Amino acid sequence: MQTRRQWLMRVSGGAVLAGWSGVDLTAAELPPGLYAPSRDHLGHALAGHPVAPGGDTELVQVSGGVFRPAFFEANPYRTLQQLTGIILGEAPDSPIVREISEWIDLILSEAADVRATARAFASPHRILAIHYYGAESVRGLEEFDPQKVVREGLAWLDAESHEQSGFTALNLERQLALVHRISDPKTDNHGTRLFTYLKQRIADGFYTSRAGLEELGYRGNAFYASPPGCEHLYG
Amino acid sequence: MAVKTYDVIVVGSGASGGWVAKELTEKGVEVLMLEAGPPRVPTRDFTEHIWPYQLKYRGFGNQKKLLTDQPVQRLCYACDDYSRQFFVNDSEHPYTFPADKPFMWIRGRQVGGKTYCWARVSYRYSDFEFKGASHDGYGQDWPFSYKDLEPYYDRVENYIGVSGSYEGLPQLPDSRFLPPMRLSCGELVAKEVVEKKFGWKLIIDRSANLTVPLNGRPACHYCDQCQRGCFTASYFNSPSVTLPAAARTGRFHLVSDAVVSHLLMNHEGKADGVAYIDRSTHAAREARGKIVVLAASALESTRILLNSRSRNFPNGVGNSHGVLGHYLMDHTTLEHGGGTMAALQSSVREPVGRPCGYIIPKYVNTVGPHRNKSFLRGYYFAGDGRQELYGHASSIAGFGREWRDKVRSQIPYSFSVYAQGECLPRYDNYVKLDPEKKDAWGIPVLHIHASYGENEHAMAKAMRDHLGEIMDALKLEDRKPPVDELNIFGKNIHECGTARMGVDPKTSVLNAYNQVHDVKNVFVTDGACFVTQGCWEPTLTIMAISVRAADYIADEFRKGNV
Numbered sequence A: 001m002q003t004r005r006q007w008l009m010r011v012s013g014g015a016v017l018a019g020w021s022g023v024d025l026t027a028a029e030l031p032p033g034l035y036a037p038s039r040d041h042l043g044h045a046l047a048g049h050p051v052a053p054g055g056d057t058e059l060v061q062v063s064g065g066v067f068r069p070a071f072f073e074a075n076p077y078r079t080l081q082q083l084t085g086i087i088l089g090e091a092p093d094s095p096i097v098r099e100i101s102e103w104i105d106l107i108l109s110e111a112a113d114v115r116a117t118a119r120a121f122a123s124p125h126r127i128l129a130i131h132y133y134g135a136e137s138v139r140g141l142e143e144f145d146p147q148k149v150v151r152e153g154l155a156w157l158d159a160e161s162h163e164q165s166g167f168t169a170l171n172l173e174r175q176l177a178l179v180h181r182i183s184d185p186k187t188d189n190h191g192t193r194l195f196t197y198l199k200q201r202i203a204d205g206f207y208t209s210r211a212g213l214e215e216l217g218y219r220g221n222a223f224y225a226s227p228p229g230c231e232h233l234y235g
Numbered sequence B: 001m002a003v004k005t006y007d008v009i010v011v012g013s014g015a016s017g018g019w020v021a022k023e024l025t026e027k028g029v030e031v032l033m034l035e036a037g038p039p040r041v042p043t044r045d046f047t048e049h050i051w052p053y054q055l056k057y058r059g060f061g062n063q064k065k066l067l068t069d070q071p072v073q074r075l076c077y078a079c080d081d082y083s084r085q086f087f088v089n090d091s092e093h094p095y096t097f098p099a100d101k102p103f104m105w106i107r108g109r110q111v112g113g114k115t116y117c118w119a120r121v122s123y124r125y126s127d128f129e130f131k132g133a134s135h136d137g138y139g140q141d142w143p144f145s146y147k148d149l150e151p152y153y154d155r156v157e158n159y160i161g162v163s164g165s166y167e168g169l170p171q172l173p174d175s176r177f178l179p180p181m182r183l184s185c186g187e188l189v190a191k192e193v194v195e196k197k198f199g200w201k202l203i204i205d206r207s208a209n210l211t212v213p214l215n216g217r218p219a220c221h222y223c224d225q226c227q228r229g230c231f232t233a234s235y236f237n238s239p240s241v242t243l244p245a246a247a248r249t250g251r252f253h254l255v256s257d258a259v260v261s262h263l264l265m266n267h268e269g270k271a272d273g274v275a276y277i278d279r280s281t282h283a284a285r286e287a288r289g290k291i292v293v294l295a296a297s298a299l300e301s302t303r304i305l306l307n308s309r310s311r312n313f314p315n316g317v318g319n320s321h322g323v324l325g326h327y328l329m330d331h332t333t334l335e336h337g338g339g340t341m342a343a344l345q346s347s348v349r350e351p352v353g354r355p356c357g358y359i360i361p362k363y364v365n366t367v368g369p370h371r372n373k374s375f376l377r378g379y380y381f382a383g384d385g386r387q388e389l390y391g392h393a394s395s396i397a398g399f400g401r402e403w404r405d406k407v408r409s410q411i412p413y414s415f416s417v418y419a420q421g422e423c424l425p426r427y428d429n430y431v432k433l434d435p436e437k438k439d440a441w442g443i444p445v446l447h448i449h450a451s452y453g454e455n456e457h458a459m460a461k462a463m464r465d466h467l468g469e470i471m472d473a474l475k476l477e478d479r480k481p482p483v484d485e486l487n488i489f490g491k492n493i494h495e496c497g498t499a500r501m502g503v504d505p506k507t508s509v510l511n512a513y514n515q516v517h518d519v520k521n522v523f524v525t526d527g528a529c530f531v532t533q534g535c536w537e538p539t540l541t542i543m544a545i546s547v548r549a550a551d552y553i554a555d556e557f558r559k560g561n562v
Helices: A004-013 A022-026 A041-046 A074-088 A095-119 A123-133 A135-143 A146-161 A172-182 A190-206 A210-216 B015-026 B063-069 B132-136 B146-160 B185-198 B242-247 B298-306 B400-409 B454-473 B539-559
Strands: B005-011 B031-034 B252-255 B258-265 B271-278 B284-294 B332-340 B358-360 B379-383 B385-387 B413-421 B430-438 B444-449 B477-480 B522-524
Touching: A074 A095, A074 A146, A074 A172, A074 A190, A074 B400, A095 A135, A095 A146, A095 A190, A095 B063, A123 A135, A146 A172, A146 A190, A172 A190, A190 A210, A210 B400, B005 B015, B005 B271, B005 B539, B015 B031, B015 B242, B015 B539, B031 B242, B031 B284, B146 B539, B185 B358, B185 B385, B185 B413, B185 B454, B242 B252, B258 B284, B258 B298, B284 B298, B284 B539, B298 B430, B298 B444, B298 B522, B332 B379, B332 B454, B379 B454, B413 B454
Parallel strands: B005 B031, B005 B284, B031 B252, B284 B522
Antiparallel strands: B258 B271, B271 B284, B332 B413, B332 B477, B358 B379, B379 B413, B385 B413, B430 B444
16 A cells, blocks of 8 residues: 555656556547546556647756757856755766756756846737736846856856866855855845856756755655645545 | 538637537537647646656756747736747747837737646636626726526536635635635735734635545645646646537537638628638638537637628628727736745745635725725735745855755745735727738737726836735735836736627627627637636636627527627
8 A cells, every 4th residue: 555645756756657558538439639537547647748749838857968058058057066965065077966967057058038028018018018017027027137146156266266167166165156146136246146046947947846845845746636725624 | 622610619728618619519400610729738748747857958948949949928927938839939929019018918829728737816806896886987897797607606606616715705706615725834924914914815716726525526635737738637728628518419510720710701791601721721611500609718709800800890700880899908916025034944844836826805995994086996916935945055155965954954934925906907008910020820920909098007106005905914024025117917817808898889899798799799708808807816717708608699599690
């Protein structure tokens, strides 16, 4: 007998259940676009590749080779990994730091394009966005430049490191001391702006990772036999 | 080659079209359904149980793509990294509005329409809606009463399954419920406070999710990802519930990717069928039928009628008195109220996955003592109480393991509350064909002219006052007041009206059975037919009305009256 918790972890582990096929979902007699309820949904959720190719969903592409950052040069990328490691309290070469650094590189590499797209909005779309999100938020999307925040922040860190090759040349103790400085919310400089930006991205990356969700004890995306509710009252 | 003439052509495969097709085919009528969008393939298009870390953008979405292809649709909460495939590409589906009257049009074109991503909230209307004009003198009554529609609500609910609690409220009649879902800790706390202090009920919402198995569909397993496509068909959508029932009769023919542009009218002034355009090849095609039922969504059905211009119908079909396109409604909401419940902060995680929230049903201007003379009609409150996942992470200072430990062990408890109110039907809220702009298939698009009026703004003041009183009574901390402005028109995706029903052909487009006054073999069964919409979500009522209309169509067809 497995608990729901183990269940959840098995699903997230991507174990492959032999014998499942999608046949019951598109019962042959139904026209395309209609479907019958899955009789083996458990099996479906446990299957390793739950989305067949050809759709709009963009999945993580697992590549066997060495990761090449799209936004960062080699040395700044090492700085990013070290900062991510320190902010998470993990080794800079650990798999979770690699996973999150790669994702941050992706977001930054597309940031200029996203901003340009927002600035090129047709007038009606901009009007809708302003009414929906508020003018300040729309201006943020059009003007906030995270690439600049990161470039300036990394340059500031390197300068404050007082070493030929910058932040990466510092020992861990001196790196920690610098990160302490930039984590001070009462100060505003390129370093603190970098910290604020990275901490939010790292929180987004970590708490959407398998390890982060496990750490939170997240009890969703699960299978329950009865509706979740107050456990004090309903048991 | 002779073109086949079907008994009935149904345009649209969503909540309304699905029911019309099911009822007609089960009564022996042969139906051709035309759907503007493509079929969805569960194994390819459903993303249920996908984890954020399996997605390239971890659930935050490909922003470039969203801004480019879906600058309008992305504003809908349900159009995200997991489910954007169920929403249209805005560049193919333009529409226009005056710069000072923004309208947010959320559309799902596919076999199943918006039933893939609807929020499943299911309420019966009462005579406070159907006979609203008799009650307070504003506008028009519907051409039937609650008693007339009640047996059709029963039929729909017995077949699709609606969970909820029996409350005996005259302003929100009980459905034939499956067992209710459960309130969360914070909602139970709020229930006690709200019911004691204000005398208003706080109850679990009414939702078209199965809490027990029904008609061969397994019960919900509470993953709370309905809008990503549900493999077990445990909530109502037409592709897994009504359309398969129609298909099993052998009298159901489905053509997807068929973008209907207008009705084909004969010299007797009746419809012969419809003209449509192949979505992929853009080839012009025709389909022939003895009866045409438009169920393409309120604004799309009206657009087809407006675009059906001919010598006999220079302003479109059903528009001989200039009513078509008018009396557009969408609910008002005051949103984003809430805060945290300090007493419920915890280090222990609670289970999550309930696919609905709580509601405080309308209490003002109904049967109880709560009256407000500064506006007509009323509103209700909704929201939910739940633990933060990691939204508190950035407000906890510091970094490293210490920071993570605090994020894990100091879980704030959030309580949200917003109000949704009735929008009065007004002639000045209307849609018409844009004189210039066309969509990707060369069909004239809609120009939408809609804004909220005095009554909605007066009601918003009362909503805001009471939202504040609720938040005070619950002693919420880190309080967020509701936003200053009412929502953008259309944002609630409850657009209704524009081809309303009525007894008088001079002031309405359809009769009591959804039949166009001017053209007896054309029917409109979706939200376009609504006379008023109360403050309640319209889909359950759309379905009940569709069944009632289908009954009538089958009868009239058998008798040779249409």
